[in-house]
Amino acid sequence: MGDEEEAKASVEIWRYALGFAEMAAVKCAIELKIPEAVENQTSQPVTLADLSSAVGFPPPLLRRIMRFLAHQGIFKAVPTKDGATGYTNTPLSRRMMITNRDDKSMAHMILLSSNPVAVASYLKLSSAVVSGKGFQPFEAAHGKDAWAYAAEDPGYRETFNEAMACDTRRVVPAVTNTCADIFDGVSTVVDVGCGTGEAMGMVVKAFPWIKAFNFDLPHVMAGASEFEGVENVAGDMFGLIPRADAVFIKWILHDWSDEDCVKILKRSREAVPKEKGKVIIVEAVVEQKKEDDDDDKLEYARLLLDVVMMAQMKNGRERNMEEWDHLLTEAGFVRHEVRDINDLQSVIIAYVS
Ligand SMILES: C[S@@+](CC[C@H](N)C(=O)[O-])C[C@H]1O[C@@H](n2cnc3c(N)ncnc32)[C@H](O)[C@@H]1O
Structure with missing residues (x-):
């Protein structure tokens, strides 16, 4: 039990050590209307290149934000037909749509x-x-x-x-x-x-x-x-x-x-x-x-x-x-x-x- 708790703590502590950055990444996605950009693309999953041209920002930092948010399950990372990484929305990312005035957006x-x-x-x-x-x-x-x-x-x-x-x-x-x-x-x-x-x-x-x-x-x-x-x-x-x-x-x-x-x-x-x-x-x-x-x-x-x-x-x-x-x-x-x-x-x- 002691070892198990130690092992768990050594992982969990990072949530608190770096947790502010998670909020920052989520805020960034909301402000840049990334969930809306993903939703509005006719071709799904949305490649980084398509997402980048939809939001109008260069790919390098966008890719790193999407990598983190997909890892957290906020977006879903799905392979495209030609083997690239594509993204789709999830119920969680849809709740981050600032233009969405339905009963779910937070x-x-x-x-x-x-x-x-x-x-x-x-x-x-x-x-x-x-x-x-x-x-x-x-x-x-x-x-x-x-x-x-x-x-x-x-x-x-x-x-x-x-x-x-x-x-x-x-x-x-x-x-x-x-x-x-x-x-x-x-x-x-x-x-x-x-x-x-x-x-x-x-x-x-x-x-x-x-x-x-x-x-x-x-x-x-x-x-x-x-x-x-x-x-x-x-x-x-x-x-x-x-x-x-x-x-x-x-x-x-x-x-x-x-x-x-x-x-x-x-x-x-x-x-x-x-x-x-x-x-x-x-x-x-x-x-x-x-x-x-x-x-x-x-x-x-x-x-x-x-x-x-x-x-x-x-x-x-x-x-x-x-x-x-x-x-x-x-x-x-x-x-x-x-x-x-x-x-x-x-x-x-x-x-x-
Ligand atoms: C936490 S907000 C809640 C608003 C709303 N009831 C809701 O749940 O979305 C608190 C509200 O109380 C109002 N408020 C604060 N002091 C007040 C007062 N003395 N008389 C009337 N409203 C007041 C604020 O202006 C604010 O709109």
Whole structure:
């Protein structure tokens, strides 16, 4: 066992020693739209020469990037008829298409994670751990928190909002398909901290009887898209949230301290009717005991997301079920249930009565 572990460690350590370069190669493929270039070629697999002329860059470095990405299984290396190496896309490389706005692309999320603004905060993580609570990596790196930074920097704001939107396109269909019943009897929904607002666009499409509201800070709503059946409202979730039968709140509470979450949840509870009101929370629940191996694979991503929160968000964190129970009870909800949607996030439905 000792020898086996030693041997494994001597290989595994390279993931950490050189892992940043993997992110760099992936970012490079996304920025140069290599998956799109491979997809658009009529002749498959695509030779390096064809790929080079499609993207318009010389072959030498492109070949080395493709060699690495194919080794990682991101692209598939397939021999061509005349014995050269050709490349085809895989489900993984298709998820790196930045021009693809379907429910699978994660290109914008990768660009956010590898953005210099985000990376500068990650590099200060150890100082945050040493300090325990007071030190905020994002603020230490940029002099202000992520929301103030996004308000002042349109480029970062767009990167951030697009990253959130790609998660929305991925997970909201899972919510509307798997948990359709929670929208029964609901005539109005408000998405608190809606970002680009696509979630409500999807909800009204799935449930056309619903009138929805998108609600976020004024600088976000100023650039918000319009969706049929969805009204845009600017405001502050610590103030007054527009009234609706249900509040939808996705990837907001993990940005905030327990104290702030209780305030947001109380404002949400006050926004819905006393008799049938509900708050639909889409967030990760960490440390859940699952029987299926596949779910354990996503736990890795949930725990990484918790590290992201530590570095990027003031007091941000992922929570286990006990911590969710505590927040919801403190905010005055009488009961709640959790639905597993086989994803990074679960759906927590909190009821007013
Ligand atoms: C992590 S993003 C999530 C966006 C969206 N819900 C999603 O999942 O794609 C958090 C959002 O909260 C919004 N936000 C932050 N502070 C807010 C406040 N005080 N009132 C309303 N929205 C706020 C941000 O502008 C941002 O759009």
